[in-house]
Amino acid sequence: MFIRLADLVARFGGQLKGDPRTQVSGFAPLDEAGEGHATFLTNPRLRRQADACRAAVLILSPSDDDRVSAYAGARIVTPNPYAYFAYAAQYFQQLHAAPHVPGIHPSACVDDTARVAGSARIGPHVTVEAHAEIGENCVIDAGCFIGKNARIGAETRLQARVVFHAGCVIGARGEIRSGAVIGSEGFGFANDKGVWVKIPQTGGVVIGDDVQIGANTTIDRGTLSDTIIEDGVKLDNQIQIGHNCRVGAHSAMAGCVGVAGSAIFGRHVTIGGAAMIGGHLTIADGVHVSASSVVQSSIPEKGAYTGFYPLEKHTDWEKTAVVLRNLTALRQRVKELEKTIRLLTETGK
Amino acid sequence: MFIRLADLVARFGGQLKGDPRTQVSGFAPLDEAGEGHATFLTNPRLRRQADACRAAVLILSPSDDDRVSAYAGARIVTPNPYAYFAYAAQYFQQLHAAPHVPGIHPSACVDDTARVAGSARIGPHVTVEAHAEIGENCVIDAGCFIGKNARIGAETRLQARVVFHAGCVIGARGEIRSGAVIGSEGFGFANDKGVWVKIPQTGGVVIGDDVQIGANTTIDRGTLSDTIIEDGVKLDNQIQIGHNCRVGAHSAMAGCVGVAGSAIFGRHVTIGGAAMIGGHLTIADGVHVSASSVVQSSIPEKGAYTGFYPLEKHTDWEKTAVVLRNLTALRQRVKELEKTIRLLTETGK
């Protein structure tokens, strides 16, 4: 399936420089793209690669357009080439996608009281429990589990083997990837003379529209009230979100992030991979936490925050670690020196 | 389903201050509770919220009882309000729970040689292999896998899509949450001239009574002997326990903790979220490791231990990291200063 550049620009905008009749069938990386391929430039360090590129069309920013001179193919100049690539690649993907075939696979176990839209697709070995609702054009892939009274919004897709527990809710156009577990009971225990007593977790998980949840990510249901994931949030793989958290709209977390219970995130927060966020704290709108950083108290102000131990050669680390452990003593020594020097210079006067 | 306060106190103790005929149907958070709700106060910072609370009954400690004066509803005064909440909430949950319906779903594949108690419930698409045993009143939810010779104790519940491998054992009243994998083969390889040679993992996993295991948590089987999880242990989501570990009774680990092979934990150990515990080490009874801390050698003495890099604004972190990497040089400079000062002051005498 080929698209003319004229049609691409008509659909997604941008200034076309080149033959509007040129056709492309999809994207390839800058260094692999050839005839029939679109590609894009976002990283200034790849300008030389762009110069040598043989793609049919190169999507790039005005400033890169000025600097990439040797490249001879067509160009689409746009202020945000990466977003352009995203939209256009989605379009190509839809063109090549197999048609949506609704229906319930005969091996699926769907409770009689569940309401499954006629346009939804339910794969093999899926279980849908009582009073669950599956919206229009949903895809529930093989082996998923949808608990009682759960609600899946229109056009939301659950990949194979997602668990979506009783009473949880997700809005429209969401994607939950394989192995994710939504609405498991959170980690709540009271200690009674050394023995842990379980606190029932009777809240739910409420997920907005356009949310993506990665493979093997877990989001716990709330204790008494709900855990909330707002519209447009993107969660990567193997993330753990504790009970009663609230993740603000359009926030994004990279893989392996852990969030303890009752953490409240503002909107447009971004968390780097494997960062760990403590419980019962608040993170302001627009905060960025670097990968592998540990957040143990609230961050009331927008900005970038970091806290991980820098890597060293192991033998250097061993020495540094010893000094680090004696850092308060080192500071004390500096204090003593300052005192002595003060005395010396005063005496000297 | 409503309960009179008189009945609550008869069942769980505590000193009732208020009308014993008042009725409640369950718990709500301090700031949301209204007529018909119980609530509780454990955090002294919430005393003002308690004063304004409109719950039918407030469970609180004697010292909070003295300080919360404006609240007008009934009170139950007890030394451990959090545990009281846990026990009472469990009771409410049981009252509202759907009745246990035993039976094997027709889509489940249960081997003829497996022994499934008549009172157990086996959900859709479950596989139970040869000679496995499922105890009285167990619930094995949709899509679980129970391997050969595995044994599940009475009243233990496996949520949807748990994998419980061959030969592993769990005691009574346990809970394993969705996506957990018990008894996968551990990471054992010998290196033979640069190539990794697999070491078969022929031990099992032996789990005691009253153990809870979180969603997508993995516990590896032992190499030659067993991995052991003792009674009352609580493991949160996405925890990894390596082969041949032993986790002592009533220990608890928060989400995302990783434990390498052959780590031995005492009793009543608590591990904060995302802490990482090295292998072949021993941790004493009652030790607490803070969230995100790294333990690479044994901890022979009870106490609280911490080791993570404190968070900074990113620009500050960058500067600190440079100094940190040159910390041994900084100490050397302090040493030199001390030497010079010593010479100066001695000369000065």
Place this chain on the structure above:
Amino acid sequence: MFIRLADLVARFGGQLKGDPRTQVSGFAPLDEAGEGHATFLTNPRLRRQADACRAAVLILSPSDDDRVSAYAGARIVTPNPYAYFAYAAQYFQQLHAAPHVPGIHPSACVDDTARVAGSARIGPHVTVEAHAEIGENCVIDAGCFIGKNARIGAETRLQARVVFHAGCVIGARGEIRSGAVIGSEGFGFANDKGVWVKIPQTGGVVIGDDVQIGANTTIDRGTLSDTIIEDGVKLDNQIQIGHNCRVGAHSAMAGCVGVAGSAIFGRHVTIGGAAMIGGHLTIADGVHVSASSVVQSSIPEKGAYTGFYPLEKHTDWEKTAVVLRNLTALRQRVKELEKTIRLLTETGK
């Protein structure tokens, strides 16, 4: 099933010291092994345990052979006792294994266009989609999902509930453990005025021969080109590999490691548990990264690298953390002292 030591040595080499007719049925740990057991010594600290050992045969190195004098049983002396143990234990495991029974379980849903080798075994509730290929002697355990056009090489085994997405490929003799998700879509989004726009992930995952992938590990498919795992790689549980990574042959990663997108690993790289590797970087052949370390830039040179905060008593850590946060100030104070001292000593001249 017992093996004579003569047969063991004929098969795996080593110098036998003792009665070649002695028989063993398998391995036991040094301190538990008795009549009929083989055991091995690799850790010099366990030499005393070896002296007291009652195994039928002890596998050990020449230097340990000289030092272990009290042990009275047979010995096999070999330069790499751990690899010897691995090979011999594999052999014992095969002897005791249930015979491979090919066939497709009636509850499995295998598309008519899928090509499943006659010698392969497909367990209950497995889904195999269109045009997928399952090689000779493969075992696809209960509840696995194999997407469209996926290819599983000969003698590869997928444990219960593995997800292997469309178009992904694994070679021969691989093992993927329960809950692993191969070929989920990676975390790719462009930001368009504060809203995340999904970038379709149309590459695949290509895995070589003799690869092992742990329980609940996730490997994302590439964006435009493939994510690649080369021959002989061993990945432990709960590892996350981002899109477009390449892991070089015979590399190994311990549990809970996270790898961001487009990280390129050389051959024979070893990564300790819970280490976090940033994206778009390169790690040289033979590099070792310690457990819990954070790698945020390329490592061009072979060696051992470490970077985690050393554990302290919590009260000590609190003090150290304060000094650490003011480390640049401390360095400034040392600088000032050096300056003053220089002035003093110059004045003193």
